[in-house]
Amino acid sequence: MSSLILEAKGITKRFGNVVANDRVDLSIREGEIHAIIGENGAGKSTLMKILYGMIAPDEGQLLVRGKSVHFESPLDALSLGIGMVHQHFMLVERMTVLENFILGSEPTINGIVDEKSALQDLKNLMLEAHTELPSSSLVKFLSVGQQQRLEILKLLYRKSDILIFDEPTGVLTPQEVDQFLKSLRDLKARGKTILLITHKLNEVMAVADQVTVMRAGKTVSSLAASSTDVKELATLLVGREVRAFDERKVKSVKKLSGAPVLKVESLSGVKKLKSVSFQINPGEILGIAGIEGNGQHELVQMLSGVKVHSHSQGASIQFLNMKIDQWNVEKRKAAGMACIPEDRHHEGLILDFNLVENFYLGSRVHFDIPTLLPFKEVTALVEKSISDFEIKAKSPFSKARELSGGNQQKVIVARELFGRPKLLIAAQPTRGVDIGAIERIHDELLKRAEEGMAILLISSELDEILSLSDRVLVIRNGEISAEFSDVAVQGPDLRYEIGRAMV
């Protein structure tokens, strides 16, 4: 095989008393796709940030093409051809595609940006990468998949030949994921070396040559992808056996009586949503499948009360027989609604607040004196959540920002379930969450549903929809394009049909 292009030896990184990386060793061969997997908080992102020069290790050594290197900043890594596509994109939303493409390495003529040659470079690279982006549109108008492709183009423009991807597929639609995996193979064919962090083992099996497993800050094993399978990886990752994603844990199909928990009638939004009607019964899990950006976001906002509209004729939202169209978020929460929003950084947490504060802010209505922070009580609740959901946090007073992505998600789930809601709106509840924790969250959702909680599950992950829902609606262009009942019985057989209704 080819030579080692990147090596990490004995890398240790501590944050206070948390050891994020504990004497980590990693060897990457030139031209391979190397997957790195591990539970939430295992230290994957930290290791990548070290390889990219974003943070400096406390101990250990990095070697690039056999030479020991020391990175002061990402620029040093970039100059050695190491580039990274971050979990949260590094794009300037209010600058154009072209501007972002060249930002920091602008070509100039007499001190003035040479837009012509930049545009030519962009077009050439787009052609090579079989992709098309509107060069003069602002980045904020791009879809997530397009933004990611721009990030890749940026790296190619900067002549990176070691590309690091931190959970690149978490935010993509199934189609985009396929396209992305294909582009990884393309990149590999062009001689690039790729490091890929993901929680999705089927992606690993689909593209990776080599897999390194991290657990609790250590690399526990590194094996050739051809010599392993999903089951073995899952076991290595969690340290115990997990049930595969598509093995449905059948909920005892017990029909709960009573009026529908939620009844939505011809609800229309201002952006996408067009006359959507459905209802959810107690104990029912209603899945909303669909490619992201087809009105799901607006639906969640209108149901949770973040956006209140009263324009459309005949539209109504009834919750437990109460007309709640005009209610604000707080009132809806107090009445027994809860919501896991899809974007944990913008809608779910205040990153600079600690966990106790974040927990309290989201569950304020459930405490007796809703204006004073019941400090001890909330702290105890957060401690309980931390142990119940195996959240990896230093203490209840850690800032949300200091938690790894998946652990942030678990904090939100714990908080939203705390008030014993009668209806949970769960939008992408397991995005970025490791497979062990997905199992934990899914079990909890199923248990709550058995106890009578209704769940509106919005997910772009078809596997997740299929393994939890009793009934599935497909949303397309803001409209319900298909309905499938008895999902529990028909299960996987519906996959193809649902997929077809999505496009």
Add this chain to the structure above:
Amino acid sequence: MNEFHFSFVDLLLSGLRLSTPLLFAALGGLLSERAGVANIALEGFLLVGAFSAAAVTYLSGNPWIGLSGALAAGAMIGLIFAMLTVYAKADHIVMGTALNLFVVGALPLFNKIFFGVTGSTPSLELDQRLSVWFLFFVAVALSPLIWFFLHKVPFGYHLRSSGENIEASKSLGISVKRTRLIAVILAGMVTALGGAFLSIAHGSQFSRGMSAGRGFIALAALILAGWRPIPVILTCILFGLADAAQIVLQSYPLPDGSTLPVQWIQMFPYIVTLVVLVGFVGKTEPPQAIAKND
């Protein structure tokens, strides 16, 4: 009995003239805020520009040297503000307030040192003053120049990205701190020209408090224009007209022959500002990383 002459053209011309210091200050604010440094110190920048322009012109006898003095002093005060906010990482708003207070306190001291009194600099002769219209056209010409600078020059790219997304800028090797430092120094220089307008073009001396809140009005014009260099010309003219109207109204006769109390009329530009801010804040989008420290 008051004779009241009202000419629409006069009002318009006067409004255009009075928009000049606003435009300089708003463009200064734009450079600073687009780079991510919230700048309520424009008022102080204006006063520093006004004082240094008047003082240097008086001492040298040449308004062009005075104007250069204003630029130099503007760069200095910009440097100080940048050191406090960008490098010492102090809160931008708190530091802006502190700087304004400091300038108000310090200028009379300098005035005393140079001219023996605290209140104002000695009056300039007519031929020692610059043309109002010349500075107006400089300000108007500066707007597209700054647009070009922001959109066509690498440093302009870096300036905007520093004001929008610190992490992304750093990941591309852009030094957010250095970029902001330079942007705020430029902001000081541009704003100081507005001060010079007040003391060596429109007026003939520096006097205490002569900026009269124009730094803040300029900020309102900047917000209203959505932090964009071309629309800001129009919003500054709007506020300039409000200022001009105030002066005209002071001699507007009521039916009984008296005039409205001056204090009420003088509130007019500020009320316009207030109304505009209430109506428009939040409707235009500020730079995303404004007031955030690297």
